[in-house]
Amino acid sequence: MATVDRVQRLAELAVTVGANVQPDQIVALGAELGHEPIVRAIAAAAYRRGARFVDVSYFDPHVKRERILNARPETLEFVPPWYGERIIQLGELRASRILTRGPGTPGLLDDLDPALTGRDILPRIKESGKVVGDRTTNWTIIPYPTPGWAQQVHPELAPEDALERLWEEIVHVCRLDEADPVAAWTERIEDTRAAAARLNERHFDSLHFEGPGTDLTIGLLPTSIWANALFETVDGTAHLANVPTEEVFTTPDPERADGFVTSTKPLVFPGGSSTKGLRVRFEEGRAVAIEADEGAANLRAQTAKDEGGVRLGEVALVDREGRIGPLGTVFHDTLLDENAASHIALGQGFEFSVAEEDHGRVNKSGIHVDFMIGSPEVDVTGATHDGERVPVLRGGAWQI
Amino acid sequence: MATVDRVQRLAELAVTVGANVQPDQIVALGAELGHEPIVRAIAAAAYRRGARFVDVSYFDPHVKRERILNARPETLEFVPPWYGERIIQLGELRASRILTRGPGTPGLLDDLDPALTGRDILPRIKESGKVVGDRTTNWTIIPYPTPGWAQQVHPELAPEDALERLWEEIVHVCRLDEADPVAAWTERIEDTRAAAARLNERHFDSLHFEGPGTDLTIGLLPTSIWANALFETVDGTAHLANVPTEEVFTTPDPERADGFVTSTKPLVFPGGSSTKGLRVRFEEGRAVAIEADEGAANLRAQTAKDEGGVRLGEVALVDREGRIGPLGTVFHDTLLDENAASHIALGQGFEFSVAEEDHGRVNKSGIHVDFMIGSPEVDVTGATHDGERVPVLRGGAWQI
16 A cells, blocks of 8 residues: 555544544644655545645654753743643544554653653643543544654654555555445454443452462452443544554552552653553552563652642553464554553552542542553453452453 | 855844844744754754743644645634644743744745635734834844745756755845844844834824825824834844844834725735735725736735735835845845835734724734835835825935
8 A cells, every 4th residue: 555545544544533523623634754745635635525624733852852851940831821722722623633653753851850841741631531531522543654663663664664654554454445444443442341331240359460470469449341442522422542453451459559560561651751561569549669671760750749649540451353463563652652562550540440439539630641551461350349360361352 | 155054144133133032931843744844953052042942833834735735624624722822831931932924835835725825824823913013022034045945036046056046035135145044133123124214203193105007195193103123022032023024114004095006016925825916905994906927826815814905004114224135135034124114014913013092093913924125217206194105216226
C-alpha cells in the first residue's frame, strides 16, 4: 500500500471506528509537529463527515525543550488558563477529540534534569481527565509513524526501511490490512467486551499478578466495572478511545496495592524522556519505592506532582489474541505497548469505571502514567470476596 | 552570516526591539508551519528574558485548504469561542504577542472559490482588533524566510539561491547587518517619530494622492494623530509593532474618501490568495468599485464581510529613506511591501489614533486589509482646514 493510501485509510479509521465524528461537531485534533500528513487527512475526512470545525493544535517538543532549558524553574508548572478552559468547553459543546501519537524526536528531553522536565506536563492538560470522566466528548488516540520513531523502534534498519517496517506494523495492528477494517474492529471489540462481561460476573475483590520480579496484589473497589475501550458518551455516541486497542480495564481501590512489580516494557513520556527496567514496591496502595535501570527520576518527578500520583488509577488485562503482543516489537509508546501486555497506571482513575457510590474513592491526580506489567510469564489470578482464588490469565490466555 | 546566526539575531530582535518582552509575561507566539527554527529561537530568547510562558500556535494553511474544499459552506465563518476568548485574556493578562510572517506555500488557495476562501479569515481572529485598540499587549510582527516564499519573490533564481537572497534582504531590511541593530533601529524610529510630529503640527483636514492611475482625496478626523509603529501599551511598555517598519500612519475619516486609486504593489492574503493590479473607486468614503488585473474577487470577498469592510481604517506614508523601497523587491507580503510605499487599509481603524471624542467615528470592521498606493511618482499633498495645500511627499521625500 502506498503511504498516501495508508495515511488516507488511517485518517478514515480515526473519524469512523475511532472518534465516530458526528455531523456538526467541533473536532479538536492534537498532534505533534511531523504529523502534518495525517492531520490534514483527518481534517478532510472529518469535514466530509459534516464536522463544523476542526481545531488543530500542533505541539512542538523542541519548544518544550527550550522552555525547560531557559525558563525560570518556578514557572514550569504554569499553564495559561485558556488551555484548560478550551478542554472544558469541548466537553460543554459535546465536541469530538482526536489525538495522533508518534514521537518525531524520541529521547529529546533525556539529557535534561528530570526534576525540571517532570514539572512541565504539556501537551497533557489536567482538565482532560475531567472531560474523559464526564464522558462528554467522543475521542480517540491513533498512532502515526514518523522517521524518528521508526529509528527508535527499529534501530537495526536503515532509516527508510525502519519507517517502512513501522508503517507495516501500524497498518497490521490497526487492522488496515483487512478487506473491511471496520468489520474486523467490530469483531475484536465484541471479543474484549465479552471478556469484560465475564470479569464483571466474577466480581473479584482483588487481582494477584505473579511472575519474574512481580508479586503484586491490587484491590478492586466494590463497584469496579471492567470494560474495553469502546466508550459511550453521555449522549450515546460510541467511540473507540484507542486505535488500536486490545485491553479490558477498570479503576482499582487506590488504598489497596501491596507487593512489588517489574515492568515488562519501557515507559516513554510524551516529551520523549523514558524509564526502563522499572521496579515499584507498593504498600497500602502507595508506591513507596520506584527504582529503574534507567530514568527512575523521570517517573519519580511525575509521581511527586501530587498526593494521588503514587496511587493506582487503572488496572488493565490484555490477552494474547491481540495483534500487538505477537509482533514482539517494543514500540516505546504506551498507546501500542500497553495493548501488548497487561498494565497498571499511577495517577488519575476513571469515575466512569465505578458506580456513583464509589466516585469518591477513585484516585485523584494530575497525572496518569501507564506501565506494562504483563507478559505470558505473568499469571493473573482473581480473588473473590469469599477468598476463592480463580485463574484469570495463564500464558496470556483467558481462563474464565 | 550562517542561517543559524541569522535566526538567532532575528529572534533576539523580535523579543527586544520588537515585542520588548517583559519579565513574567506570557508571550503568545503565532507562526505558520515551516517557521519552526525561528519559533524555537524566539521561545528560548523570551524565556531567557524571564517570560512566564510562551504559548505557541502553529497555523497550517493546508488544513485551511482542506476545510474550504470539504466543509459545508455555511460553516466556513465559524470560529470556536475559545479563539477569541484567548485573545481577550491575553489583553487582560497584559501579555506579549509575537507573529512571524512568511508564507510556506504561496498561492495555496488561489485555485479555490474566492467566495468560500473569503469566509474563512483564519488565522486572523476578529478579537485581535479590539486588543490592539485597547493597547493592552506589547506585540510585534517579524518576517521569516521560507523556501516557498523565496521562490515566489525570486522565481528567476535556483531554490537555494532564492532563499539565500531573501535571507540577505531580510537581514538588511531588519538592520541585522548593522554592528548594533538596536542602535540602528533607535535612530530610524526617531526619524519617523519626528516626521509624524511635523504632520501633527500641520493638522491637515485631508490628504490628496496624485500619480499614475491615482487621484484620491482622503479626509482625516478632527483628532487623527500621526504616529510611527513604536507603540506604547496602557502600562507604558514601548514596542515596535512591525519589524521592519518605515511608516507613519493614522486613522482617517471613514466617510470621506473620493476618487480613484491604483495599487502599486500586489496584495497577498494570509492564506496565499492574492489581488494584483488593483483599482478602487471611492465615493463618500465607500469603495464602490473594486477592479483588478487578477484576483479582484479575493478582495471583494473580504470587503463584503461587513458594512465597514468597504471603508478606510488607515492611511500611511512611507518616505524614501527606508531600506525596503530601494531594494525594488516585491515581497508579496504586506508586512514588507507596505513599508516600501505609502498605503491605505480597508476595514478596522485604530481607536488609539484619535482622541476619545472621535472614537465613535473610527471605522469598525472584522477585516483590515492594507494595500500599497504610494511610489516616487505619487505626490502626496495635505489640505489644511483653511484650504491651504501643502506638499507633503514629492519623489518620496518629505517636504515638511
